[in-house]
Amino acid sequence: MMRALTLLTAVLTLVPGMTAAQELPKLAFPVACTPGEDCWIANYPDANPTDRAEDFTCGARTYDGHTGTDFALRDFRSMQDGVFVLAATSGTVERVRDGEEDRMRSDEELASITDRECGNGVMVRHASGLRVLYCHLRENSISVKPGDRVVPLQPIAQVGQSGKAEFPHLHIELIGEDGRIDPFTGQAPGAGCDVGGQSLWEKDPGYSSGAIYADGFTPGAPDFEALKRDSRSPESLPQSTPALVYWFAWLGAQKGDRIEMRIIAPDGSVFNERTVTQDRTRAQQFYFAGRRLSAPLPPGIYRGSATIYRDDIEVLQRESQIVVR
Numbered sequence: 001m002m003r004a005l006t007l008l009t010a011v012l013t014l015v016p017g018m019t020a021a022q023e024l025p026k027l028a029f030p031v032a033c034t035p036g037e038d039c040w041i042a043n044y045p046d047a048n049p050t051d052r053a054e055d056f057t058c059g060a061r062t063y064d065g066h067t068g069t070d071f072a073l074r075d076f077r078s079m080q081d082g083v084f085v086l087a088a089t090s091g092t093v094e095r096v097r098d099g100e101e102d103r104m105r106s107d108e109e110l111a112s113i114t115d116r117e118c119g120n121g122v123m124v125r126h127a128s129g130l131r132v133l134y135c136h137l138r139e140n141s142i143s144v145k146p147g148d149r150v151v152p153l154q155p156i157a158q159v160g161q162s163g164k165a166e167f168p169h170l171h172i173e174l175i176g177e178d179g180r181i182d183p184f185t186g187q188a189p190g191a192g193c194d195v196g197g198q199s200l201w202e203k204d205p206g207y208s209s210g211a212i213y214a215d216g217f218t219p220g221a222p223d224f225e226a227l228k229r230d231s232r233s234p235e236s237l238p239q240s241t242p243a244l245v246y247w248f249a250w251l252g253a254q255k256g257d258r259i260e261m262r263i264i265a266p267d268g269s270v271f272n273e274r275t276v277t278q279d280r281t282r283a284q285q286f287y288f289a290g291r292r293l294s295a296p297l298p299p300g301i302y303r304g305s306a307t308i309y310r311d312d313i314e315v316l317q318r319e320s321q322i323v324v325r
Contacts, residue, residue, distance in 0.1 A: 024130055024174075025090070028087070029202075029205060030172050030300070031083060032084040032086055042070040042283050043066055043068075044056060044184065045180070047189060047193040048064075048192070054193040055207075056207075058193035059207075061208070068174075068180075069183060069184075070192060072251060075214070075229060075230055076230070077232075078166070084153070084155040085134055087151060088132055089148060091126040092148070092149055093123070093145060093149075095130070097121050098137075100119045100140065100162035101141060102168075104161065106249065113163065119161075120131070120137040122157060125150055130175070131159040134170060135157070136159070136165045137160045139160060174310075182198075185320075186199070186200055210252025210254075212248050215304070215318050215320045217246055218231020218247060219237055219241040219243055219244070236323040237322060239297045244272075245288050246261060249285075256311075257260060258276075258308070258309045258310075261287060261304070263290060264306050266300025273289065301322070301323055301324075304320050305317065
């Protein structure tokens with residue numbers, strides 16, 4: 001994840017003469033996807049000026065110092081299939097950087113990135129003076145150059161995983177005369193949570209407490225690094241499978257959340273279940289439940305489910321099934 005973004009020092013020079021009283025443009029949705037189906041908000045801007053991270057609703061869907069909004073894809077394969085980044089406003093392209101590799105990096109590699117956190121990026125200046133920064137773009141996908149005029153919803157690149165990015169996503173950031181602006185409130189990140197304001201989105205994507213964005217079954221302990229690359233699940237498994245495991249991937253995990261997982265056998269009995277308490281707040285989290293087998297599985301449909309409780313209230317639930325034959 002990024003704590004601070006750097007495209008080029010010059011692009012962060014704010015526009016003289018722009019005042020807070022000037023009307024800011026409305027923003028088009030910046031990714032060619034359907035929110036909640038094939039893309040999700042992973043992080044909102046941090047609204048808390050202290051070292052305690054809070055989004056604009058006073059929730060925990062952010063991290064300390066985060067100044068933009070992150071729109072995440074399901075996995076690396078989805079990124080490779082190609083998902084367009086769309087211009088959120090009209091304006092003139094000021095700066096472009098390309099040539100940064102898209103790849104999954106270790107925690108150590110991410111921590112070592114200090115001057116190219118944004119990865120491949122584009123900066124667009126609106127007529128009002130507002131600048132819009134697009135980060136983590138896919139290598140060699142940028143289709144605009146400095147001086148080009150863009151209009152809302154025009155494809156300008158593709159979502160990537162370049163720079164300091166734990167997973168494929170677009171980081172979009174608004175920069176005004178007095179600093180960054182939270183598009184959900186029109187206020188500066190750090191202005192405090194639940195301060196009101198007015199959304200700058202043409203069609204507000206709304207607020208989500210999180211999302212179980214992928215799940216499925218594996219014939220053994222899941223390889224989560226592999227699932228980050230390709231989260232597709234097999235449609236069936238043989239009766240001779242060495243194990244039956246249900247897994248899920250989750251955005252927006254908060255410390256103290258209770259996770260209940262269950263696999264139901266074809267006869268309605270509980271094949272396996274597991275309960276876990278989330279130990280820390282994280283943008284992305286994986287869990288699984290299941291067991292090894294010493295005999296062939298009875299054939300039929302097995303159903304897996306994951307339910308997330310926050311303060312003993314159900315906030316997320318997802319189910320999937322697999323055929324054993």
